[in-house]
Amino acid sequence: MSGRDLFPGVSEAEWRDWRWQQRHALRTPEAVARLVDLSDAERRGLALTAGAFRVAITPYYASLIDPHHPFCPVRMQAIPVAAEAEAAPGDLRDPLGEDRHRPCRAVVHKYPDRVLFLVTDTCAVYCRHCTRRRITGGEEGAFDRAAAEEGIAYVRAHPAVRDVLVSGGDPLVLGDERLGWLLRELRAIPHVEILRLATRAPVTCPMRVDDALARLLRGVKPLFVVTHFNHLKECTPEAQEACERLVDHGVPVENQTVLLRRVNSTARNIAALNQRLLAWRVRPYYLHQGDVAEGTGHWRTPLACGIEILEQLRGHTSGLAVPHLAVDLPGGGGKVTLQPEYRLGPAPGGTEFRNYRGERYLYPDPPEADCSCPYDEVFHAGPARRSVE
Structure with a gap:
């Protein structure tokens, strides 16, 4: 059944209008129940979380839900269950320690040379695993606008900031005029070298990515779109069209997947997803261990699960399809990455390794180990100047 079959009377033009999609998002238990055969856990989840965390599902994203199977990966990400109302050990209201690094409302400044710039508290679809x-x-x-202007002034006043990640919420719930103003203001700051924009729009409302938006994003290059596919079921022709439109306009797209228990927590799922994304020219970037946000304990996997997934990917698929396994340390410690251990230790004449098949190999260490670069001081001092007589 197509998406429009679930919403009789909707024209093709309306269905492909991102504003229509956002206006007609499913926001109440009654609206969700009209399209989905709700389980007891989902009915209780909708009741227990009412007022605590928003529900919104665009008609497009709702059309991907299997209405009869409670373990549909799209359904699990969009509809709360009772476990979301339960506290888990280690849960934190601010799991990444962002609030103590917020010099102003719109800016989180945890790393020396980059900031997170918050532009909205709204999303087209509210992911049940949301960390913020x-x-x-x-x-x-x-x-x-006052919050945005204050944030822009902060970035302008801190010349060490070279990288700005625009996020929220989802920045692409904003119209082109407001979004374009913000991006152009940031691009005009001389020390800002890179802009990134984090969005799930290609996944949850791909019609938002039209030619006008792609041209806007191209116009503030270099800008990277960081999107968030979690399962192959989200990789529809519409999502492909959105991603390829961005890439065709010269806007690189990277993907960050969150490891979600019983949604994508196997190597088979991650490999299938990343191989499809690569075919669309979307680079798999991070596989995120679940953050310790309140209400998300039922999603989290043991750290060993993510490492085992990488172990099963390495050597069995392209290295481009193997993401970094990232853990954002609770309380604001920042990201660290994990991987299987291939280095076995020192051995006579070098270092011993194992490969993905478990075979052992010796890498010979060179006898000389001076790794300094003599030309650095000349090169980093700038171009040589000739005196003018």
Whole structure:
């Protein structure tokens, strides 16, 4: 059944209008129940989380849901279950320690040379595993122009900032005029070298990615779109069209997958997803261990699960399809990456390794180990100047 079959009377033009999709998102238990055969856990989840965290599912994303199977990966990401209302050991309201690094409302400045720039508390679809649910739940209120201007002034006043990640919420719920103003203001700051934009729009509302948006993003290059596919079921022709439109306009697209228990927590799922994304010219970047956000304990996997997935990918698929396994340390410690251990230790004449098949190999270490670069001081001092007589 197509998406439009679930919404009789909707024209093709309406269905392909991203504003229509956002206006007609499913936001109440009654609206969800009209399209999905809700399980007891989902009915309780919708009741228990009402008022705590928003529900919104675009008609497009709802059309991907299997209405009869509670373990449909799209359904699990969009509809709360009772476990979301239960506290898990280690849960934190601010799992990444962002609030203590917020010099102003719109900016999180945890790393020396880059900042997170928050532009909205709204999403087209509210992921049930959201790490920033204290903001996207609506507790803080909307981000207005004054908050954005204050954030821009902060970035302008800190010349060490060379990389700005625009996020929220989802920046692509904003119209082109407001989004374009913000991106152009950031691009005009001389020390800002790179812009990144984090969005699930290619996944949850791909019609948002039209030619006008792609031209806008191209116009503030270098800008990278960082999107968030979690399962092959989300890789539809519409999603492909959105991703390829961006790439064709010269906007690189990278993907960050969150490891979700019983949704994508096997190597088979991650390999299938990443191989499809690569075919669309979308680079798999991170596989994120679940953050310790309140209400998300039922999603989290043991760290060993992610490492085992990488172990099964390495050597069995292209290296481009093997993401970094990232853990954002609770409380604000920042990202660290993990991988299987291939280095076995020192051995006579070098270092011993194992490969993906478990075979042992010796890498010979060179007898001389001076790794300094003599030309550095000349090169980094700038071009040689000739005196003018």
